[in-house]
Amino acid sequence: MATRGRLILAGAVVASVTAYMAYVGGSADWQYYLTVDECAARGQTLLGSRIRVNGNVAPGTLHVDADRTQARFQLLGSAGNLPARCGGPIPDNLVENMAVVVEGRLDDHGVLQGHKLLTRCASKYETRAAASATGSASATGSASATGSASAARAQTAARAPETVR
Amino acid sequence: MNTLGQLSLFVAFVASGYAAFVGIAGGQRRRAIGRSGIAAGVIGVAALTTVSLVLIHALVVKDFRFQYVAHYSSSELPWYYSLSAFWVGQAGSLLLWAWSLALVALAFRFWPGRHTSPLRELAFGLLMAYLCFLVAIMVFAADPMEPSLTTPQHGLGLSPLLQHPAMLIHPPIVFVGYALWAVPFALAIAALVSGQLDVHWVRAARPWALSAWAVLGIGILLGGLWAYEELGWGGYWGWDPVENGSLMPWLAGTALIHGLLGWQHRGVLKKTVVLLTIVTFGLCNFATFLTRSGIFSSLHAFSESPIGWMFLVLMLALTAGGIVLVVRRRSELGPAWPISTVVSREAVVLLSTLALLLLVLAMLLGTISVPLSNILLGRKITFGTAFYNNVLIPIALLLLAGTASAPLLRWGMRPTPRQRKALLAAAIAAIVGPVAIWICGVRHPFGLAVAWLVAAALLILAASLFLDAARYDPRRPWLHLLRAAVGGRRKYAGFLIHLGFVSLVVGVTGSSLGTRRQDVVLREGESVQWAGRTIRYVGLIERDEPDKFVAEAELEISDRGAAGYRLRPAQYLHRPQNEWTTEVAIRSTWSGDFYTILHGNRGPHRVSLTLVENPMMRWLWSGGWIALIGALLALWPMRAASKRERPRRRVSRAQRVPPIKSGQAIASPAALEPPHFYQPKQSQQPTQARRRQ
Numbered sequence: 001m002a003t004r005g006r007l008i009l010a011g012a013v014v015a016s017v018t019a020y021m022a023y024v025g026g027s028a029d030w031q032y033y034l035t036v037d038e039c040a041a042r043g044q045t046l047l048g049s050r051i052r053v054n055g056n057v058a059p060g061t062l063h064v065d066a067d068r069t070q071a072r073f074q075l076l077g078s079a080g081n082l083p084a085r086c087g088g089p090i091p092d093n094l095v096e097n098m099a100v101v102v103e104g105r106l107d108d109h110g111v112l113q114g115h116k117l118l119t120r121c122a123s124k125y126e127t128r129a130a131a132s133a134t135g136s137a138s139a140t141g142s143a144s145a146t147g148s149a150s151a152a153r154a155q156t157a158a159r160a161p162e163t164v165r
Numbered sequence: 166m167n168t169l170g171q172l173s174l175f176v177a178f179v180a181s182g183y184a185a186f187v188g189i190a191g192g193q194r195r196r197a198i199g200r201s202g203i204a205a206g207v208i209g210v211a212a213l214t215t216v217s218l219v220l221i222h223a224l225v226v227k228d229f230r231f232q233y234v235a236h237y238s239s240s241e242l243p244w245y246y247s248l249s250a251f252w253v254g255q256a257g258s259l260l261l262w263a264w265s266l267a268l269v270a271l272a273f274r275f276w277p278g279r280h281t282s283p284l285r286e287l288a289f290g291l292l293m294a295y296l297c298f299l300v301a302i303m304v305f306a307a308d309p310m311e312p313s314l315t316t317p318q319h320g321l322g323l324s325p326l327l328q329h330p331a332m333l334i335h336p337p338i339v340f341v342g343y344a345l346w347a348v349p350f351a352l353a354i355a356a357l358v359s360g361q362l363d364v365h366w367v368r369a370a371r372p373w374a375l376s377a378w379a380v381l382g383i384g385i386l387l388g389g390l391w392a393y394e395e396l397g398w399g400g401y402w403g404w405d406p407v408e409n410g411s412l413m414p415w416l417a418g419t420a421l422i423h424g425l426l427g428w429q430h431r432g433v434l435k436k437t438v439v440l441l442t443i444v445t446f447g448l449c450n451f452a453t454f455l456t457r458s459g460i461f462s463s464l465h466a467f468s469e470s471p472i473g474w475m476f477l478v479l480m481l482a483l484t485a486g487g488i489v490l491v492v493r494r495r496s497e498l499g500p501a502w503p504i505s506t507v508v509s510r511e512a513v514v515l516l517s518t519l520a521l522l523l524l525v526l527a528m529l530l531g532t533i534s535v536p537l538s539n540i541l542l543g544r545k546i547t548f549g550t551a552f553y554n555n556v557l558i559p560i561a562l563l564l565l566a567g568t569a570s571a572p573l574l575r576w577g578m579r580p581t582p583r584q585r586k587a588l589l590a591a592a593i594a595a596i597v598g599p600v601a602i603w604i605c606g607v608r609h610p611f612g613l614a615v616a617w618l619v620a621a622a623l624l625i626l627a628a629s630l631f632l633d634a635a636r637y638d639p640r641r642p643w644l645h646l647l648r649a650a651v652g653g654r655r656k657y658a659g660f661l662i663h664l665g666f667v668s669l670v671v672g673v674t675g676s677s678l679g680t681r682r683q684d685v686v687l688r689e690g691e692s693v694q695w696a697g698r699t700i701r702y703v704g705l706i707e708r709d710e711p712d713k714f715v716a717e718a719e720l721e722i723s724d725r726g727a728a729g730y731r732l733r734p735a736q737y738l739h740r741p742q743n744e745w746t747t748e749v750a751i752r753s754t755w756s757g758d759f760y761t762i763l764h765g766n767r768g769p770h771r772v773s774l775t776l777v778e779n780p781m782m783r784w785l786w787s788g789g790w791i792a793l794i795g796a797l798l799a800l801w802p803m804r805a806a807s808k809r810e811r812p813r814r815r816v817s818r819a820q821r822v823p824p825i826k827s828g829q830a831i832a833s834p835a836a837l838e839p840p841h842f843y844q845p846k847q848s849q850q851p852t853q854a855r856r857r858q
Contacts, residue, residue: 003503003505003506003507003512004503004504006507007507007512007515010507014520014523014563015519017559018520018523018524018527018556018560021556021558021559022552025551025554025555026555028551029548029550029551030547030548030549030552031546031547031548031549032544032545032546032547033535033545033546065765066773068764069684069773092325092744092745092746093324093745103549
């Protein structure tokens with residue numbers, strides 16, 4: 001076989017193997033990308049499907065376990081909120097009103113059971129005005145590392161999350 | 166100061182526009198006009214430098230009369246993080262990009278070089294046109310000099326996540342990388358427009374392309390390091406659209422650098438090289454579109470802005486224009502020599518280019534999957550990490566195989582019998598790699614394949630060095646190893662970059678296949694056994710710092726009977742933002758990282774921790790630094806070749822330029838281009854002749 005033919009054959013093999021691997025990976029790990037309202041509109045049809053929901057944490061709904069391995073909150077929608085429960089490491093900067101991305105599945109009760117929770121970068125390329133306005137009010141429910149009381153921490157607690165003791 | 170900044174910005178806009186007009190319209194034909202264009206370019210760069218210095222001063226002294234400073238800095242912020250706010254906002258990051266481009270354009274214009282002047286003037290004009298575009302966006306849409314309506318007392322401050330040493334250098338390095346990619350693009354377009362498609366533009370473009378590749382690569386690596394140390398960002402690589410945006414031009418650029426070598430050495434892959442130059446720079450603009458359009462599913466929150474769409478339109482226009490030029494010049498872009506064998510460097514470069522472009526295509530599809538599926542299927546679909554990782558497996562193996570075999574392959578011909586024997590011996594001996602990691606307990610086929618290729622790469626490189634050294638003295642080549650490496654500095658610098666890639670693959674493979682994690686709750690003084698270590702929680706250390714409250718959990722670790730060490734994972738409360746951040750503590754060794762995360766309290770004197778073992782991480786970071794050293798060695802200016810230092814390579818019949826018979830038709834001017842080793846400066850001293858002396 002001429003060199004050109006061999007090169008074309010090798011290229012075809014590389015392209016075919018890559019396409020096959022992409023198909024296998026893509027079919028195993030695709031998910032619907034939805035807003036809260038789209039999620040509500042499709043309701044029962046999404047049960048069990050992998051979804052990635054993009055929304056803001058509703059004010060007054062965020063509860064993070066003391067060890068920061070579980071978080072419960074509602075994602076804000078225009079018609080209604082979507083309850084979500086997430087496991088795994090909870091990002092430090094998770095606060096109410098913050099834009100988050102939750103990956104998981106809807107259970108039978110319509111709760112989004114997330115296996116991955118990602119917060120969106122707070123300030124890059126947008127003004128801090130909105131984030132700052134919500135920051136102090138939304139820290140409720142965050143936990144700290146510390147457990148004992150001290151004068152320094154009492155001072156800190158005045159501005160810190162409620163769970164700082 | 167606001168007025169000075171705004172005035173300077175306007176001067177930069179007008180001056181760069183004039184310099185672009187003169188450079189592109191051919192002002193160099195009239196000397197006076199040509200000089201005025203260069204002077205305008207210098208004035209534009211000086212004006213933009215003034216704007217940047219004004220903003221830097223305002224950030225350092227916390228001058229909140231600037232709206233930008235009031236939004237991204239605060240009175241409590243240390244000056245160095247305040248300085249990093251320069252590139253945090255939309256307007257500032259655009260200014261940084263434009264300033265980087267201006268300085269790069271100026272360096273390009275006045276860099277001593279052999280390439281012909283008209284090509285340089287035209288390329289400089291194109292760079293000035295791009296600079297004018299960036300400055301126009303700032304003048305009309307995102308002014309970093311805009312004054313505050315009311316001057317605030319303290320400023321809104323910087324997000325704690327962005328207060329990291331990597332933030333001080335990662336974004337500017339990435340922007341400088343993007344700016345450097347503009348030079349090969351401008352040279353390629355200038356060569357296409359002027360028809361000077363000989364090897365000169367390739368020689369002129371290669372150092373700029375290599376610089377851009379090294380700078381962007383280090384920028385991406387620093388971004389990965391930052392994400393690795395900041396929780397919630399998905400580890401060192403999460404296949405996020407914004408991360409993909411910076412990696413795609415780097416991958417295309419990797420193919421481009423190898424293609425440039427193919428053109429320079431054998432006059433092949435010409436169309437591929439020109440198209441890759443256009444694609445690489447187009448992808449830099451696409452990355453900007455990704456980060457500023459607000460339509461992609463990214464971790465990074467970006468405001469929706471028309472600025473991103475301007476970059477998309479620019480990218481499409483540049484790509485379409487470039488392709489039209491390539492089509493028009495297609496007859497001049499034919500190969501000087503056909504690829505004669507698949508066992509040659511140009512064949513490997515061609516297949517590697519295909520693999521890299523397939524990876525870029527998969528990443529592009531994955532990145533734009535949400536808007537694309539919405540248009541095609543009416544439903545928004547996104548892909549997870551398995552999609553990207555699956556694509557990466559065959560491509561990484563192919564690239565590793567190419568990297569491993571390259572030192573014993575030649576341009577334009579099959580390997581010599583000695584090279585073939587060395588290749589075969591190395592491939593067989595490399596079986597020791599998978600056997601060694603099998604004994605260590607690794608059973609994954611990908612891990613075993615990588616181990617074999619890594620061992621083969623090391624053995625083949627050693628064999629190549631020995632064969633080169635044998636030209637000086639066949640009986641005692643080991644005495645001339647250093648001489649051979651220094652004599653072929655650029656070649657071995659390239660192989661050092663390959664070694665960096667090999668090290669990086671080892672790190673990625675090890676950390677992907679061998680990661681283990683465990684959540685534990687420990688009482689003060691309590692110990693836990695995990696992954697061969699004994700971890701004891703000593704106690705909590707609390708302290709107040711001017712801008713934050715710090716709580717550290719002190720851990721005492723004894724590692725497989727070795728001397729103990731202490732780690733202090735922590736949580737910080739940043740007072741200005743009233744925001745907690747987790748600071749991980751890492752013990753890094755060549756076998757892997759022991760990574761500890763403090764989550765929070767579980768009652769009095771008890772803490773919740775996550776322990777993670779990430780094997781081979783140090784190999785990943787080291788790979789980047791090795792590649793950077795290789796790139797610097799390759800970029801170091803070459804002195805005129807010393808005849809005493811270089812052994813001659815015998816010129817075979819196949820290498821010789823075929824004589825052109827009288828009356829024979831010449832397919833293209835490129836066919837007359839001799840291979841580089843026929844040029845007097847690069848000819849090599851014969852070993853035989855030296856031996857006879």
